[in-house]
Amino acid sequence: QSALTQPASVSGSPGQSITISCTGTSIDVGGYRYVSWYQQHPGKAPKLMIYDVSNRPSGVSNRFSGSKSGNTASLTISGLQAEDEADYYCSSYTSSSTPVVFGGGTKLTVL
Amino acid sequence: QVQLVESGGGLVKPGGSLRLSCAASGFTFNDYYMTWIRQAPGKGLEWVSYISRSGTTIYYADSVKGRFTISRDNAKNSLYLQMNSLRADDTAVYYCARDLGFRGAFYAFDNWGQGTMVTVSS
Numbered sequence: 001q002s003a004l005t006q007p008a009s010v011s012g013s014p015g016q017s018i019t020i021s022c023t024g025t026s027i028d029v030g031g032y033r034y035v036s037w038y039q040q041h042p043g044k045a046p047k048l049m050i051y052d053v054s055n056r057p058s059g060v061s062n063r064f065s066g067s068k069s070g071n072t073a074s075l076t077i078s079g080l081q082a083e084d085e086a087d088y089y090c091s092s093y094t095s096s097s098t099p100v101v102f103g104g105g106t107k108l109t110v111l
Numbered sequence: 112q113v114q115l116v117e118s119g120g121g122l123v124k125p126g127g128s129l130r131l132s133c134a135a136s137g138f139t140f141n142d143y144y145m146t147w148i149r150q151a152p153g154k155g156l157e158w159v160s161y162i163s164r165s166g167t168t169i170y171y172a173d174s175v176k177g178r179f180t181i182s183r184d185n186a187k188n189s190l191y192l193q194m195n196s197l198r199a200d201d202t203a204v205y206y207c208a209r210d211l212g213f214r215g216a217f218y219a220f221d222n223w224g225q226g227t228m229v230t231v232s233s
Contacts, residue, residue, distance in 0.1 A: 036219040038156070045226060046156065051211055051219035089156050093218040098172050100146070100158040100218055 004029065004090055004103035011109040017078040020106045022090030023071055028101055030071035034093035037066055037075045040105075041086045049088075050075060077108070085110040113137040113222045115207050120227030127197050127231070133190040133207030133224055141165075141185040144210035146220060147192050149203035149229075159205070160192065164214065175201075197231045204228050 005023040012018040022029065022037075029035055035053045038046040048057050050066035053073060063078045073092070077084055090103040119131040131147070147159040160181040161170040169181055180193040190207050205227050208220035 034218040038220075040156075045206060045223040046220075047223075048211070048219060048221045051217060051221075057211070057221055087155075091156075091158070091218070098158065099161060099170050099216075102156045102158060105155040 003094065003101035004092060006088075006090060006103040006106045008104070009107045009109065011111055012077075012080045013111045014080050014082065016080050017076060018080060018108065019077075020075045020088055020090075020108070022073040022075070022092075022103050024073075024092055024094075024101070025071055027096055028092040028094035029068065029073050029090075031095065032093045033068075035066070035068060035073045036091045037064075037073075038089045038091070039084075039086045040089065046089065080110055082110050084108060113209065115209065115222055115224035117205065117207050117224040117227035120205065120229045122230045122232065123197055124233050125198060125231055128193070128195045129197065129229060131192040131194065131205055131207075131227060131229070133192075135188045135190065135209070138209070140183075140188040142214055144212065144216045145183060145190045146208050146210065147181060147190075147205060148208055148220070148223075149201075149205045150226075151200070151203040154203075157203070161210075161216075162190070163216075194229070197229075199231050202229060202231050 037050040040046040054066040114136045116134045146161045178196045209222040211217040211219040211221040
């Protein structure tokens with residue numbers, strides 16, 4: 001069982017916005033700003049999309065944004081495009097014995 | 112540009128050992144924390160192990176603690192994962208990845224290798 005909880009799937013039509021949630025606890029998501037989001041297309045390595053809750057690495061589209069409220073982080077994708085269809089994973093630093101935990105992943109389908 | 116290339120994966124019997132390598136190029140290797148992350152077939156990402164710039168600080172997931180050993184050779188720009196007492200549930204693609212932080216840990220991974228497949232089966 002994953003330490004962070006994500007919905008198994010979300011969907012949206014081209015041009016719409018969607019939000020993926022990532023729920024943890026006060027020892028991970030709620031306690032630190034080290035929340036990241038990754039995009040993974042089938043057969044490919046993950047790609048960092050958001051770090052430190054809301055920062056975008058160079059080259060990532062500004063259609064991707066991140067936020068956090070309490071123990072829940074969120075990834076929002078606006079202006080959905082066909083190429084956004086992928087799996088998305090959140091991760092967080094945790095003060096438990098192991099410093100990094102991932103969410104179970106969310107499959108985004110662009111209708 | 113930053114490049115990470117894993118090698119060493121393959122088919123191994125339960126209880127066996129493998130040593131994975133990750134060759135880094137395009138950046139100053141000893142300025143960055145490095146990590147191993149794995150993904151079982153059809154499953155999500157699982158963080159495995161983390162090593163600081165000098166190798167003095169190391170973390171392991173509970174699932175591999177006592178069986179896996181992470182190390183690095185900064186002179187060879189290489190990261191390693193020695194895997195012993197392998198089990199069927201260690202079957203996965205193993206990725207090496209670089210921490211985003213320059214000379215510090217951000218616990219976000221901005222560059223990944225292509226992965227190497229490890230299959231544990233009799």
